[in-house]
Amino acid sequence: MRTFRMGGVHPPENKLTAGCRILDVDLPREVTIAMSQHIGAPAICVVGKGDHVDRGAMVGKASGFVSANVFTPISGTVTGVGKIKNAYGMPVDSVTITATEEDHEKDAERPLWTSALRSSDDIAAMSAKDIVDIIGEAGIVGLGGASFPTRVKLSPPPGKHADILIVNGAECEPYLTNDHALMLEHPDEILAGVRLMMRGAGVDKAIIGIESNKMDAVRLLRGRLEGDKSVSVMELQMKYPQGGEKQLIQAATGREVPSGALPVDVGAIVQNVASAYAVYEAVVFGKPLVDRVVTVTGPSLSGRGNYRVPIGMSMAALIGIAGGIPGDSGKIILGGPMMGRTIVNVDAPTMKGVSGILILPREQSARGDVYPCIRCAGCVLACPMGLEPYRLSLLSAHSHWDSAEGEGIANCIECGCCSYSCPSSRPLLDYIRLGKNTVMAIRKSRSVQK
Amino acid sequence: MNQLLTISASPHVHTGRTVASCMWNVVIALLPALAASLYFFGLGAAVVILTSVAGCVTVEYAVTRWMFHRPATILNGSAVLTGLLLAFNLPSNIPVWIVLIGCVVAIGIGKMAFGGLGCNVWNPALVGRVFLLISFPVQMTSWPLPIVNRLNYTDAVTGATTLGAIKMSEMSSEAVAGASVDAGMTAFSVDTLQNFIGGVGGSLGEVSALALLLGFAYLLVTRTITWHIPVSMVGAVALFTLLIGGDIMVELLSGGLLLGAIFMATDYVTSPMTKRGMVLFGAMIGVITVVIRHWGAYPEGVSFAILLMNSFVPLIDRYVKPRKFGERRRVR
Numbered sequence: 035m036r037t038f039r040m041g042g043v044h045p046p047e048n049k050l051t052a053g054c055r056i057l058d059v060d061l062p063r064e065v066t067i068a069m070s071q072h073i074g075a076p077a078i079c080v081v082g083k084g085d086h087v088d089r090g091a092m093v094g095k096a097s098g099f100v101s102a103n104v105f106t107p108i109s110g111t112v113t114g115v116g117k118i119k120n121a122y123g124m125p126v127d128s129v130t131i132t133a134t135e136e137d138h139e140k141d142a143e144r145p146l147w148t149s150a151l152r153s154s155d156d157i158a159a160m161s162a163k164d165i166v167d168i169i170g171e172a173g174i175v176g177l178g179g180a181s182f183p184t185r186v187k188l189s190p191p192p193g194k195h196a197d198i199l200i201v202n203g204a205e206c207e208p209y210l211t212n213d214h215a216l217m218l219e220h221p222d223e224i225l226a227g228v229r230l231m232m233r234g235a236g237v238d239k240a241i242i243g244i245e246s247n248k249m250d251a252v253r254l255l256r257g258r259l260e261g262d263k264s265v266s267v268m269e270l271q272m273k274y275p276q277g278g279e280k281q282l283i284q285a286a287t288g289r290e291v292p293s294g295a296l297p298v299d300v301g302a303i304v305q306n307v308a309s310a311y312a313v314y315e316a317v318v319f320g321k322p323l324v325d326r327v328v329t330v331t332g333p334s335l336s337g338r339g340n341y342r343v344p345i346g347m348s349m350a351a352l353i354g355i356a357g358g359i360p361g362d363s364g365k366i367i368l369g370g371p372m373m374g375r376t377i378v379n380v381d382a383p384t385m386k387g388v389s390g391i392l393i394l395p396r397e398q399s400a401r402g403d404v405y406p407c408i409r410c411a412g413c414v415l416a417c418p419m420g421l422e423p424y425r426l427s428l429l430s431a432h433s434h435w436d437s438a439e440g441e442g443i444a445n446c447i448e449c450g451c452c453s454y455s456c457p458s459s460r461p462l463l464d465y466i467r468l469g470k471n472t473v474m475a476i477r478k479s480r481s482v483q484k
Numbered sequence: 485m486n487q488l489l490t491i492s493a494s495p496h497v498h499t500g501r502t503v504a505s506c507m508w509n510v511v512i513a514l515l516p517a518l519a520a521s522l523y524f525f526g527l528g529a530a531v532v533i534l535t536s537v538a539g540c541v542t543v544e545y546a547v548t549r550w551m552f553h554r555p556a557t558i559l560n561g562s563a564v565l566t567g568l569l570l571a572f573n574l575p576s577n578i579p580v581w582i583v584l585i586g587c588v589v590a591i592g593i594g595k596m597a598f599g600g601l602g603c604n605v606w607n608p609a610l611v612g613r614v615f616l617l618i619s620f621p622v623q624m625t626s627w628p629l630p631i632v633n634r635l636n637y638t639d640a641v642t643g644a645t646t647l648g649a650i651k652m653s654e655m656s657s658e659a660v661a662g663a664s665v666d667a668g669m670t671a672f673s674v675d676t677l678q679n680f681i682g683g684v685g686g687s688l689g690e691v692s693a694l695a696l697l698l699g700f701a702y703l704l705v706t707r708t709i710t711w712h713i714p715v716s717m718v719g720a721v722a723l724f725t726l727l728i729g730g731d732i733m734v735e736l737l738s739g740g741l742l743l744g745a746i747f748m749a750t751d752y753v754t755s756p757m758t759k760r761g762m763v764l765f766g767a768m769i770g771v772i773t774v775v776i777r778h779w780g781a782y783p784e785g786v787s788f789a790i791l792l793m794n795s796f797v798p799l800i801d802r803y804v805k806p807r808k809f810g811e812r813r814r815v816r
Contacts (some may be wrong), residue, residue: 040809045497208497280809293810364490371496378491398497399490404600405560407504410752412501413711420808422757423597442808450495457501458602464493 038281065346074100103173107324107344122376165234172316181387207370227310332393348461364399401457413452423452430469507561513699520692526634528576539587540567569609572689646738651783710763720770744786
């Protein structure tokens, strides 16, 4: 079974919600749509207070090439335009939409996104540019967590050519099962989305990489390929961070993305299975990205499961649907436990990049006591980028930015394998992040000076 | 809900591996060797091991409590481990007061003087052992015979170790112009099987290769250590011995080679941080060991070889780096 070559760890999988069917969440009466739910420039608000918007209407327009449109999942009146506090407590521009009883009933009656259904002939006749334009128009971003606009990834810069699409179904983060559930319930839609993305990017080969703890999904997708030789499903050994872009490319193709380069430099484009599903919906139904599957989970959460969530719904409301915040909660995390971020503000809205909400009990929330480094080499052996985390964190702690840059601190993917494996519970990644951000800022100012 | 939520940066999970679990794992891996030493040396082994462990723990406690004014660190098992390893490097008839001096040097100078666990440059148990070897050469090189001395302590009947006998026969044969080298060797009659299971004289821990290998298997299975240092070290000894035409099985199974390769050279604190560094480190220890055994004044060279290479660890860590992901492989 294939995997990436260097480092990696295998944390307990804790896929508590594996096998849970995707449950549709009722449309909320109020949503808040953040203008910046992606990497790149924030969208520009195109509605004003008091405007009435229909379900699926655009409320924010992409403000550049690396940017994405944002849409409302409900009909209603714009009741607020301005700054709100996001999940991490930072002020962000957003639009709040409130539905009246009438709006709510109309949305509930209206069939889901079949008004703009395209015929298969129309779709077959589309050019690559048409497909990429539809994907861009629908505001689709990478749904694995990084939220990079999908259109940008499918349009390689001039002079570069991709020959393979790698679809990420690894879901190597513990606890998360949203991609798994999607693959089990919508295999044909995902494959259709994959083929559309292949056409859009002009590649004739795709590999869907899935870790071996999801053999049901592997078998199901393989069965639906129906002799299609251009797409293959690859079973991967369970190892974190398999879903990391560079790691996945190596696992699937053996190619190694050079340090500082992009996946397309080795001819690869990586997309998430959930993004493939969103592409299918956008192209076939004309549906913008207004909902996504979110795993809401935690050891003591009563209603844990995989939910199809209207993007912009408050997280408190979503957790409420999943049984409410348990009394022993110690930490609420957006995403998985290895790379997710803790929430400061539960009332903040969900966003495109939220793949999971994980609520850990108090006894699993505190870090261990920190002891001196015993030089066990655990972090060096665990690092999937071939770095020396102990040294980087030390250089960073002592503000030796030049040395840290020389040791490759900018290559860190912040996967957390080092801190995870440290027997002394040293905050390795905290210091490395600090150093990486500082080094990036120094590089930026250097290029400005030139 | 009125309790506070924790806010922290990722990752939010941890292996559960702690400093203490690593150290106690090595102690567990030493249990077969402990059992073997008690079986072969009986009373003497018990006295020396108990003294050494108690001494090391006491010194560590005293230093952290009254000199560092820090919380005690003795529960993390590293002092117990140093005590065991020091005892395993001593003969079973060594007086208690010498063992205690070894404890003070090992923990006090070898470890705590540098700032405690994680900061020391040299393997503490070996610092203690070598200090004793140089200070008390007579007591440190009289090796009680196994099994017959089960009920004896300082009054044990002693004999030579395999390597000691070979060294002596070499020296005496050199005196008579190399005439009776073969005679010397055969007179001693090296029994490989006996070396492997145990029963040839030596220090407490090195008596049974089998027990040490059991411990090695445990360390590998629990992923406490990787294979790199022990395998490269033993491999280097085998290869070098082959080159100079020695008896490989004797070199591998006698003396402290396996004890050193499995438990002393792999000490986290005093070994390199990268796989390539570990291989280089292990191989160099192997080479130096053979050089000392064959051309040095001492019959046994593992301790000196490890301490010597410990000194090179910062240098190895500086220049022997892992290959970074996405960095072009060096063109041949």
